[in-house]
Structures are given as structure tokens and as C-alpha cells.
Amino acid sequence: MSEKKQPHDVEDTGHEWDGIRELKNDPPRWWLIGYFLSPVFIVVYLILYPSIPLINDYTRGLLGWTQIDEYNESLAQLKIIREPFEKKIEALSAQEILSDSEMKRYAELSSKVTFGDHCGACHGSGGQGKPGFPILADDDWLYGGTLETIIETITDGREGEMPAFGDQLSEREISDLVAFVIASSKGERSPAGHDVFMGETSGEANCVDCHGEEAKGDHDMGSANLTDKIWRFGGSEEAIRRTITYGVNQDGKMTRRAIMPTFGTKLKESDIKKLAVKVWSFGGGQKPQEE
Ligand code: HEC
Ligand code: HEC
Incomplete structure (x- = not known):
């Protein structure tokens, strides 16, 4: 860089605030070079790269560069x-x-x-x-x-299939089953519901055929494990009643839909x-x- 001039050697603009004078120094050389090069850069860029939008097209630039390429x-x-x-x-x-x-x-x-x-x-x-x-x-x-x-x-x-038991079982049997399922999920016993589950009441529910004697389900048919707290369709009394009454993937609006494509x-x-x-x-x- 050139030798620095002392402030008193430099002309000022006549503006002064609290003893600070505005000097008329030239801007630094590097700044000037950048200033004059930037329009050159813009022109070169416009020529080489796609840049100016036209009515139906755009200037494509000499390099043929595109983002898609x-x-x-x-x-x-x-x-x-x-x-x-x-x-x-x-x-x-x-x-x-x-x-x-x-x-x-x-x-x-x-x-x-x-x-x-x-x-x-x-x-x-x-x-x-x-x-x-x-x-x-x-x-x-x-x-x-x-x-x-x-x-x-x-x-x-996969498409789990469980029959609708609404027509087959009495209100009482269904309520006993709901109680049984809730009890099983907590590891508790429910003797009345267990009898229905095993098909030993007049409705002859065949829950055991699919869910197994332990009610733990069967992987071959995807029958859910009823002895845990993981629910496919909800573990509330209402939700369980609905599953038993309307089945899974049966006819009607209320049945549970379970289709894996x-x-x-x-x-x-x-x-x-x-x-x-x-x-x-x-x-x-x-x-x-x-x-
Ligand atoms: C339209 C919704 C849907 C899509 C999309 C879907 N699944 Fe499923 N999937 C299900 C349903 C519903 C079940 C349960 C089926 C049943 O209950 O019989 C299931 C079951 C499964 C199971 C068995 C789970 C178990 O406990 O045994 C696996 C594994 C699985 N899906 C993986 C996938 C993968 C991997 C994809 C993507 C390629 C996929 N699914 C896409 C709805 C879907
Ligand atoms: C033909 C076989 C079959 C029979 C019979 C059957 N189920 Fe199921 N059950 C299934 C299948 C399969 C599922 C799981 C559906 C799925 O997720 O795809 C299921 C699901 C359930 C669920 C839902 C569990 C959850 O996690 O939300 C309950 C509750 C249930 N069954 C209770 C019963 C009861 C009580 C009986 C007897 C009245 C019974 N099932 C009879 C096959 C059967």
C-alpha cells in the first residue's frame, strides 16, 4: 500500500461533527478494481449462462449449462x-x-x-x-x-378375517366376552367370559379356534393377541364390543377394515x-x- 497521508495533509469536505472531519481520501485501490470489474462479470455471466427471460424462451448462454442437466x-x-x-x-x-x-x-x-x-x-x-x-x-x-x-x-x-358375532351371540355372551378380553389384557381372569370364549355356552362362539386357548393369537391367520395392551382397533369396552359384534373385514359399515395392500x-x-x-x-x- 502507498504511504499513509496524515489527516492534516488531506483536504476535507468542510463537514465536521464534534471534532471529527470528513476527509476527501480516494477509496482504496482494491475497492475501485472490484467496482469496475463487477459490470464486466455481469456481462460475461449473461453471455455464458442462461439468464434473461424472453417471452417464450430465455437466453440460453454459450456454455449450454442447465440445472436439469x-x-x-x-x-x-x-x-x-x-x-x-x-x-x-x-x-x-x-x-x-x-x-x-x-x-x-x-x-x-x-x-x-x-x-x-x-x-x-x-x-x-x-x-x-x-x-x-x-x-x-x-x-x-x-x-x-x-x-x-x-x-x-x-x-x-394381508387381510385379517374375523366373523361378525352380533347375530350369533346373546347380549350377555358378548358382554362377558368384552369383560374377558379386558381382563386378559391385564393378565386377569374372567371365568364367565372364558366359558363363552371356549365355545362352552349356547352361542357356541368359536373364538378359541382362531385366537387359541391362551388367547394369544395365531400368526398364520393374523388373529390378534388378546392378552396384551397393544390394540389393533382400540381397547375400550366400546371398541372391543364393536370388533366382536361386527367382525373384521366383513360386510357392513361397522365392521373393522384391515387391509394391507x-x-x-x-x-x-x-x-x-x-x-x-x-x-x-x-x-x-x-x-x-x-x-
Ligand atoms: C393402505 C394402507 C397400508 C399401506 C400403504 C401399507 N400397509 Fe402394511 N398394513 C396395513 C394394514 C391395515 C395391516 C394389518 C392387516 C391386518 O390387520 O390384517 C398391515 C400390516 C403390515 C405388516 C404386518 C404387521 C404384523 O403385525 O404382522 C407389515 C410387515 C406391513 N404391513 C408392512 C408394510 C410395508 C413394508 C408397506 C410398504 C411397502 C406397507 N405395509 C404398506 C396397511 C397398509
Ligand atoms: C376366524 C377367525 C376368528 C375368530 C373365530 C375370532 N376372531 Fe377375533 N380376530 C381374528 C383376527 C384375524 C383378528 C385380527 C384382525 C386384524 O388385525 O387384521 C381378530 C381380532 C380380534 C380382536 C381385536 C383385538 C385388537 O387388538 O384390537 C378382538 C377383541 C377379538 N378378535 C376377539 C374375538 C372374540 C371374543 C372372538 C369370539 C367371539 C373372536 N375374536 C373370534 C380372527 C378371529
Whole structure:
């Protein structure tokens, strides 16, 4: 920089406030250079890049750069990075993916968007469930939480079926059953309701055929476990009465709707594998029965 002038050597504008004079110094050199270069930069930019909107078009710039091209290029790069992983996923079974920490991580991360697009609306973005749709992140399973059953659920869909008992059972029998279900969920006993449940009263309810002697449900048909506090359709007296009276996926407005759509035709096999690993890893995944 040039030698600094002392304030008294510099002309001032004649303005003075409390002894501070406004001097007529030239602006710094770097500032001036920037000042004169900026219009040059603007002109060069206008020539090289798309910039000025026209009526039906826009000036495209000599470089031919567009944001979409840039996006497509990075997408293509991403595909190149993913390709070996995707090939491996196709070749491996879901169980093998799960046992390989790198592939497991890839499966979980790369299925995030698929899960959000196809599953999140019903099951919540993290599998936390929503009213009327089961939680996937717990270890309470209707159909079982092994990789195999999860893949089966996603591929073929599920539709729980429970008959409507409203016409078959007396008011009394239904009330006893409601009391029985509530008691069971708390680990308590309810002898009157137990008799109805076992089909030992005149209405011959066959609850036991589907829910089992212990009322813990059966994964083969997705009959809910009645001995826990996790409810598919609500655990109030009213909600349980409605389920028993109108059944699940039967005719009529009051029946409970429980339909898990089929994804076997909508998603690739490898996408389903990745989703199964993701659902398993939400926390409730179970080991295969043999182990
Ligand atoms: C339209 C809503 C809907 C969508 C979308 C949906 N599900 Fe489901 N899902 C359900 C319902 C309802 C059930 C329970 C079925 C039943 O009660 O019989 C279910 C059950 C399941 C189960 C079985 C849970 C258990 O306890 O055994 C799994 C696993 C599952 N869904 C995974 C998925 C995945 C993965 C996707 C995305 C590919 C998905 N679902 C998309 C509604 C949906
Ligand atoms: C044909 C098999 C079948 C029979 C018989 C049956 N259920 Fe069910 N029940 C199911 C299925 C399947 C579900 C779970 C539906 C689902 O979530 O998809 C279910 C669900 C329920 C639920 C809802 C539990 C919750 O978490 O919200 C209750 C309560 C229930 N059953 C009670 C009974 C009682 C009481 C009887 C006897 C009167 C009975 N069921 C008979 C198959 C059956």
C-alpha cells in the first residue's frame, strides 16, 4: 500500500461533527478494481449462462449449462455408485443382507424413500403406526416378525378375517366376552367370559379356534393377541364390543377394515427385500423359528 497521508495533509469536505472531519481520501485501490470489474462479470455471466427471460424462451448462454442437466448428471453418478450394491442385493437373500453390516446399512438407507412413498402413509414414516394401522416398530406381530413372514406380508398383502358375532351371540355372551378380553389384557381372569370364549355356552362362539386357548393369537391367520395392551382397533369396552359384534373385514359399515395392500406387482423383488430388512430393523424383528 502507498504511504499513509496524515489527516492534516488531506483536504476535507468542510463537514465536521464534534471534532471529527470528513476527509476527501480516494477509496482504496482494491475497492475501485472490484467496482469496475463487477459490470464486466455481469456481462460475461449473461453471455455464458442462461439468464434473461424472453417471452417464450430465455437466453440460453454459450456454455449450454442447465440445472436439469447438472441434476441428471449427479443422478447418473449416483446410479454408478449404487449399481454394485444393487447387484449384490439381487443376489443375496434378505437374511444374508441382514448379516452383512454394510449391506444392511445400504438396504436401510436406500429404502427410505420407497418406505416413505409406499408405506409411510399408513404405518408412519418410522413404522410407528397410525390409528387403524399396525405399528411395525414393536415386537408385537399379527403375522410374525421373521424376515420370511415380513416379505410374505409385503409381497402378497394381508387381510385379517374375523366373523361378525352380533347375530350369533346373546347380549350377555358378548358382554362377558368384552369383560374377558379386558381382563386378559391385564393378565386377569374372567371365568364367565372364558366359558363363552371356549365355545362352552349356547352361542357356541368359536373364538378359541382362531385366537387359541391362551388367547394369544395365531400368526398364520393374523388373529390378534388378546392378552396384551397393544390394540389393533382400540381397547375400550366400546371398541372391543364393536370388533366382536361386527367382525373384521366383513360386510357392513361397522365392521373393522384391515387391509394391507399387495406390493408384489408394484415393487421389484430387491426393493421388497430391502424393505423387509428395514422393517425387521425397526426393532421388532424376530429370528427364524428353527433357531
Ligand atoms: C393402505 C394402507 C397400508 C399401506 C400403504 C401399507 N400397509 Fe402394511 N398394513 C396395513 C394394514 C391395515 C395391516 C394389518 C392387516 C391386518 O390387520 O390384517 C398391515 C400390516 C403390515 C405388516 C404386518 C404387521 C404384523 O403385525 O404382522 C407389515 C410387515 C406391513 N404391513 C408392512 C408394510 C410395508 C413394508 C408397506 C410398504 C411397502 C406397507 N405395509 C404398506 C396397511 C397398509
Ligand atoms: C376366524 C377367525 C376368528 C375368530 C373365530 C375370532 N376372531 Fe377375533 N380376530 C381374528 C383376527 C384375524 C383378528 C385380527 C384382525 C386384524 O388385525 O387384521 C381378530 C381380532 C380380534 C380382536 C381385536 C383385538 C385388537 O387388538 O384390537 C378382538 C377383541 C377379538 N378378535 C376377539 C374375538 C372374540 C371374543 C372372538 C369370539 C367371539 C373372536 N375374536 C373370534 C380372527 C378371529
